[in-house]
Amino acid sequence: MSGHGSPIRMTSRKGGPLSGRAEVPGDKSISHRALILGALSVGQTQISGLLEGQDVLDTAKAMRAFGATVTRTDEGEWTVEGVGVGGFAEPADVIDCGNSGTGVRLIMGCMATSPITATFTGDASLRKRPMGRVTDPLSLFGARSYGRAGGRLPMTVIGAAEPVPVTYTTPMASAQVKSAVLLAGLNAPGQTVVIEKTPTRDHTERMLRGFGAEVTVEATPEGNRITLTGQPELKAQKVAVPRDPSSAAFPVCAALLVPGSDILVPGVSQNPTRNGLFLTLREMGADIEFLNEREEGGEPVADLRVRHSALTGIEVPPERAASQIDEYPVLAALAACATGTTVMRGVHELRVKESDRIAAMARGLEACGVRVEEDDDTLIVHGLGADGVPGGATVATHIDHRIAMSFLILGLVSQQPISVDDGSPIATSFPVFEDLMRQLGATITRD
Numbered sequence: 001m002s003g004h005g006s007p008i009r010m011t012s013r014k015g016g017p018l019s020g021r022a023e024v025p026g027d028k029s030i031s032h033r034a035l036i037l038g039a040l041s042v043g044q045t046q047i048s049g050l051l052e053g054q055d056v057l058d059t060a061k062a063m064r065a066f067g068a069t070v071t072r073t074d075e076g077e078w079t080v081e082g083v084g085v086g087g088f089a090e091p092a093d094v095i096d097c098g099n100s101g102t103g104v105r106l107i108m109g110c111m112a113t114s115p116i117t118a119t120f121t122g123d124a125s126l127r128k129r130p131m132g133r134v135t136d137p138l139s140l141f142g143a144r145s146y147g148r149a150g151g152r153l154p155m156t157v158i159g160a161a162e163p164v165p166v167t168y169t170t171p172m173a174s175a176q177v178k179s180a181v182l183l184a185g186l187n188a189p190g191q192t193v194v195i196e197k198t199p200t201r202d203h204t205e206r207m208l209r210g211f212g213a214e215v216t217v218e219a220t221p222e223g224n225r226i227t228l229t230g231q232p233e234l235k236a237q238k239v240a241v242p243r244d245p246s247s248a249a250f251p252v253c254a255a256l257l258v259p260g261s262d263i264l265v266p267g268v269s270q271n272p273t274r275n276g277l278f279l280t281l282r283e284m285g286a287d288i289e290f291l292n293e294r295e296e297g298g299e300p301v302a303d304l305r306v307r308h309s310a311l312t313g314i315e316v317p318p319e320r321a322a323s324q325i326d327e328y329p330v331l332a333a334l335a336a337c338a339t340g341t342t343v344m345r346g347v348h349e350l351r352v353k354e355s356d357r358i359a360a361m362a363r364g365l366e367a368c369g370v371r372v373e374e375d376d377d378t379l380i381v382h383g384l385g386a387d388g389v390p391g392g393a394t395v396a397t398h399i400d401h402r403i404a405m406s407f408l409i410l411g412l413v414s415q416q417p418i419s420v421d422d423g424s425p426i427a428t429s430f431p432v433f434e435d436l437m438r439q440l441g442a443t444i445t446r447d
């Protein structure tokens, strides 16, 4: 049974300014996709800068179970010897995707149009998350699935022996759903179409093109219409993974909050489907310079110079939600130290992440002395100003890496230290978080 190791209680407290370079690891979304598309290609894909977080390591293990050869060199490069589109073997055992929604949903997509059966599970957090959002469209290709009530893991997917192509409008803004449909479409004859009302991260489309698939994107009144031509031969590639903007968010917000700080965060992806937080922070008054803007691995990147700033609460435009969806927890923590109120609407999707992130942030902030309001789709944080957050609480993280990191950042400026009951899930996305923050000068300890 998939588990979750012993809890690691962690505490952060006030200290001096942060300075230096924060070299955050590779992008998690791109890392999953590089392994998956490598496995679906012919030849040897070479990946540099892969995020070696547990979520991605679980995807690497899954790709081996479907027949790909995945290896790591001593220099930290990864290679994937692929089996080609339609070449997946039936795994001999249950596929355990750990804590990763991206891993399980994308992998379900890419096996659903092959005549094989696979059973998926995950940790206690992933087993609570809805899978119907991917198995519903996968059934249109001819796949069948059997899971627990509410479309929960463990779940068995029986791939379609004679898949048909699909046209599907995603009912929620989700790159995981979009990607699952496109990956399933790879092994269906003809054209598979995904229509999304709100644009979501486009790494699957970019990388599919990079591996040789034909993918077109057309803006229509209904939203983006993405068309994939099925059964291409994907060719192995060299992939350079840019640094993860969702991980960069933590040192960036820490530097904005801690007086006197001045840090450089190099090589961070600035893909417009991912950069919402940086726009929001600037509107709040953040001093962030975007230096040396360039292209790396098919993605726009920049070096961010971030200095301590006085911040003001804002109303975050709801149409920006998809482009900063994973950054709301740390934004909520930062908003607690702004002057005035920060209103975050259109954020219902946060309720079905590793935890219910609206509830987890609201309860944690309240425990730290911050007034919040929430409804199904909204989180409102009443800022207490730069030195105003009392802290002095232990916050429940609910097996959610981003909740843990967000409160450890808040503890760097609250009047009393803040503890999290379990920092172990941080290793799913940002295994070097503690070391990196300590090197910048932050005081974060394991109790």
Ligand SMILES: O=C(O)C1=C[C@@H](OP(=O)(O)O)[C@@H](O)[C@H](O)C1
Pocket: 028, 029, 030, 101, 102, 173, 174, 175, 176, 177, 179, 201, 325, 326, 349
């Ligand atoms: O496709 C991806 O790589 C991701 C999509 C997002 O999830 P949704 O598709 O559920 O919005 C995001 O929250 C997740 O961290 C990564």
Ligand SMILES: C=C(OP(=O)(O)O)C(=O)O
Pocket: 099, 100, 101, 102, 103, 326, 353, 354, 402, 429
């Ligand atoms: C939501 C996240 O990941 P996933 O859905 O892949 O578990 C995240 O990393 O914040």
